[in-house]
Amino acid sequence: MIVTDSSIFIHLQKTGGTHVAKVLSELLDIDASVSHDQLRKPDPTREIIMGIRNPWDWYVSLWAYGCQSKGRLFGYTTSPKLAAARLPLGASLKNPSRWRDLSIHLRNLINKDDGFWRDCYANSEDPECFRAWIKAIMTEHTSRQTGEEYSALALNESCGLMTSRFLKLSLPLSNWNTVRNSIKTPSDAKQVIAKYGLVSRYIRTEHMSEDLHKWIQTVRPETSFDDVDSFARTNTSDRRDAKFYFDDATMAMVGTRDAVITQMHGYSL
Secondary structure (H helix, E strand, O other): OEEOOOEEEEOOOOOOHHHHHHHHHHHOOOOOOOOOOOOOOOOOOOEEEEEEOOHHHHHHHHHHHHHOOOOHHHHHHHOOHHHHOHHHHHHHHHOHHHHHHHHHHHHHHOOOOHHHHHHHOOOOOOHHHHHHHHHHHHOHHHHOOOOOHHHHOHHHHOOOHHHHHHHHHHOOHHHHHHHOOOOOOHHHHHHHHHHHOOOOEEEEHHHHHHHHHHHHHOOOOOOOHHHHHOOOOOOOOOOOOHHHOOOHHHHHHHHHHOHHHHHHHOOOO
């Protein structure tokens, strides 16, 4: 999360938040450090902004990050059961209202095969590794083994991991805590966003400079597009295009389970 006098940028992981922070730090002369924090309550005095990305590309990026042995999702799924248990246990100790989540995580840890998950991350150039991974993320039995809040929610059965993270960050914490267990379908997710969603502006990863320029101009009107576009992209990857990794089945899986995002932003593969 990045807070300025007039706006709050909420960082959805793998949507270019590090680059956003770099540009804002330089052009607005602010201390723009990035975190994945959720807004605790509405702030009517500031515009709420979030990064967004094509879901198909987002999943490939998240998986490729894990192929570098990075990220919480990689760490949890590939760790031995006892080591993995520390993550949901720690979250529950910080937030006693999540004890139900803890019981679900621990129950599903029994069947977690860390060797299987390591195989999924074995080769970032192998589409079969990716397809095995995303099917595991999206299939009810193994999708309960991620250690994510997503794994403990009813939406796990019909929505994707990206939708879960997107919803959580789009709502203030108070509303999220109230509705998170009632969301079961992409249609439910769409209704929740319409009723409680805070975000009024999105920074699309695919149009980063264009969207950043429009935002920064509301604060610093003299900023040109070239001023924004001159910054080299941060944390870029030379991996293949997302289409290389998907087959028809996994492509359709994302389109169906993350429909709230694809429909809101017109994304396709």
